Amino acid sequence: MKKMMIAASCALAMMASGVQADERDLRIAFDVPYEPFEYKDENGDLTGFEVDLAAAMCEEMQANCEFVIQAWDGMIPGLVARKFDLIMSSMSITEERAKRVLFSEPYYITPGGWFGPNDFDTDVTDMDAMKGKTVGVQRGTTMDTFVTEEMGNIVTIKRYTTADDMVLDLEGQRLDVVFVDYPVGEQTVLSKDGFKEVGESVKLGEGVAVAMRKRDKAVAEEVNAALRTIKEDGTYETIMKKYFTYDVKI
Incomplete structure (x- = not known):
């Protein structure tokens, strides 16, 4: 696997400008714990469905990705403040959030x-x-x-x-x-x-997607292309079966 930098810590200071398509250093934020999507294993290492999916996405994009932990309440403010570049933490697409962030194509949906x-x-x-x-x-x-x-x-x-x-x-x-x-x-x-x-499950929203800053359209194109590729080549299926006994793909 191409070089990955994984850190369970606060993000480093962000560059003054937005992320450009030819830049290959990306910081991805996760809210932990949120098992089985993102959590720490018995060794204290960050793992989970979305963590593995993010690693596969970064490899496909040939990006050096730093994984950072951010409390849910500060996710969108932290993204806007350039503390990190992407949110990949079970963020459902909603009309209200779409006013503030740029969403990728959805990559899973669960009720x-x-x-x-x-x-x-x-x-x-x-x-x-x-x-x-x-x-x-x-x-x-x-x-x-x-x-x-x-x-x-x-x-x-x-x-x-x-x-x-x-x-x-x-x-x-x-x-x-x-x-x-x-x-x-x-x-x-x-x-x-x-x-x-205790009750029937309820499907909500349009699915979960990667969230980025509005200006980072080039990165969004790369993210979407990478997600499509790992779905098509079987990587997504392999990761999904590691954590779920049912299909979450959208």
């Missing part, structure tokens, strides 16, 4: 999933039954938007910076149920005893 304790027997689509329940979501996600718009006047919404913190409150019975990316719930909730999927 939102409802998860709770085994004794949770409420129909999450029944607003009368859900009245007074406390629902956990990760702040600023499409799941947060969905619950806010559909149930904001019905349930108490608790927002979390990380999925791990949300699951801790679910285990501590401070939440009745959580609504998260299905693979995240599968990894962080269903892997624990005493919890189950």
